[in-house]
Amino acid sequence: METERVFRELYDLVRAEMEDGGAHDFDHVERVLRLAVRIAEEEGADVEVVRFAALLHDLERAREDRGEVECHATASAERAERLLLERGLSREFAARVAECIRSHRFRKGLHPESIEARVLSDADKLDATGAVGIARAYLFGGKYGQRVWEEEPKDVRFYPGMRGAEYSPRTEYELKLSRLRERMFTATGRRIAEHRSRFMELFFEELEKEVRGER
Ligand SMILES: [Fe+2]
Structure with a gap:
């Protein structure tokens, strides 16, 4: 063909x-x-x-x-x-x-108008969520000397790019990754995003407890 x-x-x-x-x-x-x-x-x-x-x-x-x-x-x-x-x-x-x-x-x-454009947009954003999203955020963080955890996520409006050592994937999660589920266009995308978001939520909850010596 x-x-x-x-x-x-x-x-x-x-x-x-x-x-x-x-x-x-x-x-x-x-x-x-x-x-x-x-x-x-x-x-x-x-x-x-x-x-x-x-x-x-x-x-x-x-x-x-x-x-x-x-x-x-x-x-x-x-x-x-x-x-x-x-x-x-x-x-x-x-x-x-x-x-x-x-x-x-x-x-x-x-905005993506056709169903095909909506599918691509959803798939692209989903790749920043879930286990893959966390792994990517830490790979990126490693490249820029970021920390595993930071106490207070910074307000991203004042720190565009989030590339510096003063950020952590936690900031990326709080300010961006946790909100991607609201930007899905298809029902399938939303369903996958819900699943992946629950996983990320659990990961960062666990991480915080471990950092505090509670788990
Ligand atoms: Fe992409």
Whole structure:
């Protein structure tokens, strides 16, 4: 099948490009891909559109980090559309994939409209929750010399980026991760978010008790 061949080709391209960046971003892409397909199936969304959108959604993130583009969602959407058209996929298909990618991040009032865009947005945010979300927050924290625990979570409005040593994943949890469940668009996403949120809640409760020597 032609579409499958294109998918395999782009899969290799995305993996090579993201691994070259030295980060583990491709692991995130693979997790989002698996989750997005599962949510798409349960929600009756177009699995093909969702699959391509998940694969290509963060392709230009490294360029945003380097300050070369303003928004990786917009840049990745444009590149994705080009990549699909160049490989002979239809204009309509390429446009639907690009729409998902463009709106997977809230910016300039852009909201995911189609069911496929909503699925991608949910899968992407879910990857910041649950056991994976905690693990990612600590990996990030380790990179920036953060602490295991801090007494008072800081108000994120005054500390954008949360990269410094004065923060901890607890701050990230209190201010951001614990609220992601409110930003789900699909019923399936909400159900998964509820499960993952309970796990995170339990983890940080346990962590606090251990830090205080109570457990
Ligand atoms: Fe992502």
